[in-house]
Amino acid sequence: MRKVKTFTDLVFNPHALSKEARYLPSPLREEYMEAKHAVMRFDNGYGISVVKGDMFYSNGIDTYEVAVLKDGAICYDTSITDDVIGYVNADEVSNIMKQIQELK
Known part of the structure; x- marks a missing residue:
């Protein structure tokens, strides 16, 4: 039996948008530079x-925007949700991760 992955197993890196942020005017530049993605x-x-970041459905501090993926792309037709899920805390992310791992 495999261990269920949770929020603590996620590895956050700078969001891909942060690479282009240096060309943006401040304060938009700072928002993109601070964005994280796992x-x-x-x-x-x-x-x-x-x-995680102010330009997503996240407060940029301790809430996150979550999307379910299928074969690497956002999936809009699961029993979990038909959209992205915004403003969820770490415990809620763990719960969503558990549900995703149970999908067939």
Whole structure:
């Protein structure tokens, strides 16, 4: 039996948008530079994308925007959600991750 992955297993890196941020005017530049992104794929073909930053459905501090992935792309037709899920805390992210890992 595999261990269920949770929020603490996620590895956050600078969001891809931060690479282009140096060309943006301040304060937009700072918002993009501070954005973080984690992606995890699961054995069932699904995955999760978790972003943190003011330009997402996140307060940039301790809430996150989550998307369910299928084969690496955002999936809008699961029993979990039909959209991205915004303003969730770390415990809620863990719960969503558990649900994703149970998808068939």
